[in-house]
Amino acid sequence: MPELPEVETIKRDLGELVVGARVEDVEIPSPVLVEHPSREDFVRRLRGARAAGARRRAKHLIVDLDSGDALVLQLKIGGQLLLVPPVKEPATALMLVLRLEGGRSLFLRDETGFTRARLLDAGELERRFEDLGPEPLGDEFRPGYLREKLGGRRARIKGLLLDQKVVAGVGNIYVDEALFDARIHPTRKANTLTEDEWTRLQAAVKENLRAGIEHRGTTFSLYRDVLGRKGHHQDHLKVFVQAGKPCPGGCGGKVVKEKVGGRATFLCPACQPEDGSGEAVRLEFG
Ligand SMILES: [Zn+2]
Known part of the structure; x- marks a missing residue:
């Protein structure tokens, strides 16, 4: 079950390997993955956007796009985000496929099916996280x-x-x-x-x-x-x-x-x- 260290590791990997790449196409094999906005808007706003940065807030993985939107993933219990290649293309439990420029793809798969995705603008992103407590490795988590x-x-x-x-x-x-x-x-x-x-x-x-x-x-x-x-x-x-x-x-x-x-x-x-x-x-x- 991905907690802070696991999501942080994925975030750092994305920063090294994926940030800078443009999303050429979007496939959503799962009918339950996208929680916001509509499935159609999710695809329309993701397609053509460039990954400008990767962040983490609590157990949420956030990919900032050059459009100003942010792709927010909650990997919950068993979500895996895999870069193909070098990873061999997975065939089962697929929830989302982002086709990137240069022939690479990000495959989101989850055998438990609980992973959820949202595409949020800056205001929605802020509201989504406003109730969360401080990051335990940040300055707000001060002694006392x-x-x-x-x-x-x-x-x-x-x-x-x-x-x-x-x-x-x-x-x-x-x-x-x-x-x-x-x-x-x-x-x-x-x-x-x-x-x-x-x-x-x-x-x-x-x-x-x-x-x-x-x-x-x-x-x-x-x-x-x-x-x-x-x-x-x-x-x-x-x-x-x-x-x-x-x-x-x-x-x-x-x-x-x-x-x-x-x-x-x-x-x-x-x-x-x-x-x-x-x-x-x-x-x-x-
Ligand atoms: Zn003991």
Whole structure:
């Protein structure tokens, strides 16, 4: 499921490989892909436009066009954007094909079918993103932000971190990793976190996203970069999908899987105690 690091990797690939190219033709094999404007207008406004830049906002991939429009893709669970060639032309699960000048094409495919596309003008783009929280790797996510924003809330910390209005682009993988690094149980109520814990948590969110980008994303099954390659952050995960393995925190315990707010959640119960007595518990386990 592409989160911030995966979409960031695709964005950087597009910047290197595709930006500057003109869209010569547009095919939309999927009847559900285009959410705005009409399918006809989508094709008419894309055809002939040049990709002027690639950006990311939260988990949205944005291709700016020289016409002033922006192509916005939400890859959701299994969207793949592949450059053909060098990637071999895919034959299944196609949702969108952009024929580029010079004989290359961008193929959008998604075995889960959840990917959605919009073509927005500048005003529509701004309105689309106005409710999103700050980018966790940007200046707005300044020290103290999470504590100020959430410190009075009684809801569980994991659910709050997944709220895109609180912080944009963080999903299930990186939130579990960050909570482990900060030694905070996912069901802790936000208003019980200490100042120290908020500091650790904010640093851990940034650190894990940075590591995910450095490793070009996490691939469990579907995620690919623009050249069809898997990410390798899955080789560096500490708790996410690691249930039954020894805790990498050195406590001697094992990583467990639980459900929190309906989401599969991975944690170490010894390093991330539910009552928040992390320091004390670590001493007891000595
Ligand atoms: Zn542990």
